[in-house]
Amino acid sequence: AQRVTQPEKLLSVFKGAPVELKCNYSYSGSPELFWYVQYSRQRLQLLLRHISRESIKGFTADLNKGETSFHLKKPFAQEEDSAMYYCALRSGSARQLTFGSGTQLTVLP
């Protein structure tokens, strides 16, 4: 069975500092990995997916199959990045997402 682990429930960084949100997964095949974000009082929304290899709002994430990780990174955090971040996995032909428990990021002024 697939599993997604986000080891940090809370993460605080200062504005302008680099930030890394950790995500590890377990799945025997080739998964699709996603990062979702939920800003205060807003709905859950897709931030980025590993397949597109794009950078959204300055965030990037690289899929490391050897370490089974998909860490989210941003070189210079902004206060507006404060939100709840969820890592999610979609496996093979399955259509549902398996989510981690989330990391609450707070960017301090």
Next chain:
Amino acid sequence: DAGVTQSPTHLIKTRGQQVTLRCSPKSGHDTVSWYQQALGQGPQFIFQYYEEEERQRGNFPDRFSGHQFPNYSSELNVNALLLGDSALYLCASSAIGSGSYEQYFGPGTRLTVT
């Protein structure tokens, strides 16, 4: 387009009662997935409906059932409510018929069971 809408926003029920939650997908979407999000946890997949049939199901008991209507909207029904069913219930829609699996989430329905 209002995106995915859910009703009601929140409700309170008593143990043993039954509840129905509703979801309207984003315009152009044909698939609805339901998730349960307990406090402090990530969303957990309940089931998915496509072409008015349940296509996949997560690890939830039969007390959880659903329906999809011809206009693609969906209902989630929970029977014999337990205290542990208290959670935020999220609906997500996608356009699987068009080959797109990206899921767009609604604002959720907050269910409290007392």
